[in-house]
Amino acid sequence: MTEVTEPKRGHRKIRNGVVVSDVQDKTIVVRVERLTRHPLYKKVITRAKNYHVHDEENEAKVGDRVRIAETRPLSKLKRWRLVSIVQRAVTE
Numbered sequence: 001m002t003e004v005t006e007p008k009r010g011h012r013k014i015r016n017g018v019v020v021s022d023v024q025d026k027t028i029v030v031r032v033e034r035l036t037r038h039p040l041y042k043k044v045i046t047r048a049k050n051y052h053v054h055d056e057e058n059e060a061k062v063g064d065r066v067r068i069a070e071t072r073p074l075s076k077l078k079r080w081r082l083v084s085i086v087q088r089a090v091t092e
Contacts, residue, residue: 013070016086019060020050027078028055030068052077063089 017032033048052075053068060066065087068080 014083015051015068015080017051017066017068019062019064019066019089022055022058022060022062026055026058028053028060028066028082030066030080032068051080054078054081056082060085061089063091 015030015032017030019028020031021029030051030053031048032051033046035044036047037043038045051068053066054071054074060082064085066085067083069083071079071081073079074081
């Protein structure tokens with residue numbers, strides 16, 4: 001017998017970052033930093049990029065460490081969605 005299997009989606013990128021803005025409704029801005037080596041001087045330098053992320057329940061706040069995943073285009077800038085909150089920001 002042949003089994004019917006659902007077609008699998010392609011591999012989606014996963015990133016970890018820190019929320020830098022939560023002002024917009026259902027959208028957060030996440031800063032993802034990565035380490036890279038300078039091509040000439042070989043020094044390790046930090047590069048960063050901001051991603052607009054869909055946050056359906058408005059649960060992430062500024063300073064939270066989050067995990068985001070690539071998704072279909074949701075608006076002009078949003079191509080990522082919130083997967084989970086890894087660590088909450090320390091509020092005093």
